[in-house]
Every structure is written in C-alpha cells, then in structure tokens.
Amino acid sequence: xxxxxxxxxxxxxxxxxxxxxxxxxxxxxxxxxxxxxxxxxxxxxxxxxxxxxxxxxxxxxxxxxxxxxxxxxxxxxxxxxxxxxxxxxxxxxxxxxxxxxxxxxxxxxxxx
Amino acid sequence: xxxxxxxxxxxxxxxxxxxxxxxxxxxxxxxxxxxxxxxxxxxxxxxxxxxxxxxxxxxxxxxxxxxxxxxxxxxxxxxxxxxxxxxxxxxxxxxxxxxxxxxxxxxxxxxxxxx
Numbered sequence: 515x516x517x518x519x520x521x522x523x524x525x526x527x528x529x530x531x532x533x534x535x536x537x538x539x540x541x542x543x544x545x546x547x548x549x550x551x552x553x554x555x556x557x558x559x560x561x562x563x564x565x566x567x568x569x570x571x572x573x574x575x576x577x578x579x580x581x582x583x584x585x586x587x588x589x590x591x592x593x594x595x596x597x598x599x600x601x602x603x604x605x606x607x608x609x610x611x612x613x614x615x616x617x618x619x620x621x622x623x624x625x626x
Numbered sequence: 627x628x629x630x631x632x633x634x635x636x637x638x639x640x641x642x643x644x645x646x647x648x649x650x651x652x653x654x655x656x657x658x659x660x661x662x663x664x665x666x667x668x669x670x671x672x673x674x675x676x677x678x679x680x681x682x683x684x685x686x687x688x689x690x691x692x693x694x695x696x697x698x699x700x701x702x703x704x705x706x707x708x709x710x711x712x713x714x715x716x717x718x719x720x721x722x723x724x725x726x727x728x729x730x731x732x733x734x735x736x737x738x739x740x741x
Contacts, residue, residue, distance in 0.1 A: 522666065557734045559732070563729050604730075614728065614730065618666070
C-alpha cells in the first residue's frame with residue numbers, strides 16, 4: 515500500500531464548476547501538507563501549504579486537512595479552462611525518519 | 627528574481643553517451659533534489675543533497691551521479707549505465723528546518739530523449 519493515494523483521473527468538469535481533488539494517506543506522522551499544480555511539460559508550482567487540520571483559503575482555492583481521517587482536499591471554485599493541469603498533493607513528516615512524499619497527481623480538464 | 631533554473635529545456639542523447647543536466651538556484655536554499663517523472667508514475671527521487679559536498683541516493687539512483695560543490699548548483703549526470711533514461715527531469719530546492727519552510731520549489735524541467 516502506498517503511503518499517499520491520489521486518483522489519477524482524468525477529471526473533466528464544465529467551466530464554472532466547483533472542483534474537489536483529494537488525497538488519502540496512511541502515516542499519521544505526516545504534519546505538513548502541500549498542493550502543487552503542474553501544467554504539461556512544466557515544473558510543479560506550489561499552490562498552497564498547510565499545517566493544521568481545518569481549511570485554508572487563497573482566492574478561488576481552499577485546502578482542507580482532516581488529520582483524524584488522514585484525508586486532504588483541494589477545492590477550486592469557479593473553475594476556468596486555465597485550471598486544466600495535473601494537481602499533486604505532497605506531505606512532510608519530520609518525526610522519526612524525515613519524509614517528503616508526493617501523490618501521483620490528478621489530471622484535471624476544465625471544459626469551456 | 628529568485629528561482630530555480632534548469633538547462634537545457636530539451637536534450638537529445640545517443641545511446642552510450644553520458645549527459646549532464648544543469649540546476650541552479652538563487653533562493654539560498656540548503657537542500658536540492660533531483661526527480662524523474664514518467665507518465666503515470668509520479669515523481670521519483672534520484673538524489674538529494676542537504677549541504678555542500680554531501681549528497682544521498684534516493685529511490686532510483688542507479689545509472690545517475692551528482693555533485694554539490696556549490697550551494698547554488700546541483701548538476702545531474704545521466705550515465706550510459708541508466709537503462710531507460712528518456713524522461714522528464716525535475717530539480718527542486720528547499721530549506722531544511724523541519725517545518726513548512728521545507729516546502730520544495732521546482733525548476734522548469736529538462737526533457738531528455740535518448741535516440
């Protein structure tokens with residue numbers, strides 16, 4: 515079983531829809547959570563990072579962490595065709611063995 | 627502008643040749659990383675370095691070599707021993723303080739194709 519699971523998609527939505535992207539993890543030592551956006555043939559770009567359980571909002575993006583369920587989400591409101599990309603979750607554990615783990619990414623297509 | 631640069635953007639190599647990919651950062655980050663990305667497989671760690679003149683193997687180090695002579699630079703050599711080198715290579719860097727400052731930032735990538 516992988517430490518971080520992420521549905522590869524593709525996920526297709528109409529423009530303006532609310533998008534929900536998710537990752538689950540098995541190691542309760544993960545403490546810091548990130549979301550990256552990667553356009554085709556480009557390097558991943560950091561979108562959001564968070565530490566505690568709860569929500570963090572930045573413009574149209576909301577990152578949600580539920581440590582009790584080992585589940586993190588990224589919500590995109592009013593999705594645009596320019597949001598079409600692959601979204602990777604990432605997690606850091608600094609207790610015990612240091613780990614920085616990436617999900618495999620979910621490909622999102624926003625249709626105009 | 628602070629950031630990470632990788633060169634070249636595209637690289638073609640004949641079988642049996644070694645090739646070196648460049649990675650430079652001016653973010654004053656301590657740690658640097660090399661990843662390989664193949665379709666459907668996510669990011670796989672090749673090598674990482676937390677400090678100058680020191681580096682560790684990642685999950686798929688065979689057929690690769692690195693050096694870290696300067697804080698700003700972490701070149702990756704793909705040797706002829708790498709069986710399937712065609713891939714998208716990503717360099718990243720971060721601080722290493724044990725918190726959210728450890729967040730990795732990526733360069734634009736180098737696409738290597740073996741002919």
